[in-house]
Amino acid sequence: MTDDVLADQVDYYRRRAAEYDVTAYGDVAAARARIARLVAQMRPTGRVLEIACGTGLWTEALAGLADTVMAIDAAPEAVEIARDRVRSASVSFDVVDVFSWDPGERFDVIFFSAWLSHVPTSRFEQFWRSLRGLLADDGRVLFIDEHVDERAKEAYVPGRDEIVERRLRDGSAFRVIKNFVDPDRLELRLRRLGWDCVIRRDGRDWVCGEARPARTVPDPISAALGLPSDVETFTREGLPRE
Numbered sequence: 593m594t595d596d597v598l599a600d601q602v603d604y605y606r607r608r609a610a611e612y613d614v615t616a617y618g619d620v621a622a623a624r625a626r627i628a629r630l631v632a633q634m635r636p637t638g639r640v641l642e643i644a645c646g647t648g649l650w651t652e653a654l655a656g657l658a659d660t661v662m663a664i665d666a667a668p669e670a671v672e673i674a675r676d677r678v679r680s681a682s683v684s685f686d687v688v689d690v691f692s693w694d695p696g697e698r699f700d701v702i703f704f705s706a707w708l709s710h711v712p713t714s715r716f717e718q719f720w721r722s723l724r725g726l727l728a729d730d731g732r733v734l735f736i737d738e739h740v741d742e743r744a745k746e747a748y749v750p751g752r753d754e755i756v757e758r759r760l761r762d763g764s765a766f767r768v769i770k771n772f773v774d775p776d777r778l779e780l781r782l783r784r785l786g787w788d789c790v791i792r793r794d795g796r797d798w799v800c801g802e803a804r805p806a807r808t809v810p811d812p813i814s815a816a817l818g819l820p821s822d823v824e825t826f827t828r829e830g831l832p833r834e
C-alpha cells in the first residue's frame with residue numbers, strides 16, 4: 593500500500609512540476625526572499641546534498657553559499673526546471689529515487705525542504721539511517737517543513753492518518769504521504785535514533801530543523817568496570833540508544 597502511494601507521489605510531482613512554484617508558494621518573489629533569508633541563517637557550507645530539490649528554488653539559494661551542491665529529485669520534469677533555473681558549474685542534478693540511491697560519497701550538509709513530511713512512517717528510520725551514511729564527520733542535516741498547525745489544509749483519506757488526497761489544476765487526483773512536523777515529537781523521535789536535533793519555527797507555517805549524529809561518550813559504568821567503552825554508548829543526554 594505504502595509503495596503504491598510513494599509511486600503516486602512521484603507521479604503527482606511529475607505532473608505538477610509546471611504549476612508547482614505558483615501553487616506551492618503563491619507569491620514566488622516573496623518566497624524567494626524568504627528562502628534566501630532562511631538559507632543564509634542555516635549556513636549550508638562545503639559539499640551540500642539537496643534531497644527532493646523540486647524546481648530548484650532552494651537549490652538557487654544553496655548554491656550561493658555552498659562549495660558544491662548535488663541536487664536530486666525523482667521527478668525529471670521538476671529537475672528540468674531546476675537545471676534551467678540554476679546554471680552554475682558547482683551545481684549538479686540527478687534524477688533518482690532517494691529510497692534506493694547510494695552516491696558513494698559523503699556530504700558536509702544534507703538539506704531538504706518540504707520532503708520529510710512526505711516520508712512515510714514505515715520508512716522514517718531507514719531514511720535517517722541512510723542520511724547517517726551520507727554525512728561526513730561533523731556533518732549536519734538541515735531541513736524545512738510544515739508545522740503541524742497547518743494540518744487542516746489537507747484532505748486526509750478516511751482512516752489513513754498519513755495519506756492525503758491532492759488535486760492538480762486539471763482535476764486529476766493523487767494520493768500523497770503527509771506527516772506534518774510536531775517539533776517536540778520529532779526531536780524526541782530523532783533523539784531515540786541517535787540524533788541531536790533542534791527545531792525552531794519560522795512564521796506560523798514552517799519549521800527549520802538542524803540535526804547531527806549524537807556525540808557518544810563512554811558509558812560510565814563500563815568505564816568504571818574497566819570494560820571496553822564500545823560495550824554500550826550513551827547519547828549526550830545520557831539516554832541509552834535504541
Ligand SMILES: C[S@@+](CC[C@H](N)C(=O)[O-])C[C@H]1O[C@@H](n2cnc3c(N)ncnc32)[C@H](O)[C@@H]1O
Nearest residue numbers: 605644645646665666667670688689690705706
Ligand atoms: C513538496 S516537493 C518539494 C520541492 C522542493 N524541495 C521545495 O521545497 O520547493 C517534494 C519533492 O519530492 C520529490 N520526490 C518525491 N518522491 C521522491 C523520491 N522517492 N525520491 C526523490 N525525490 C522525490 C518530488 O518529485 C518533489 O519535487
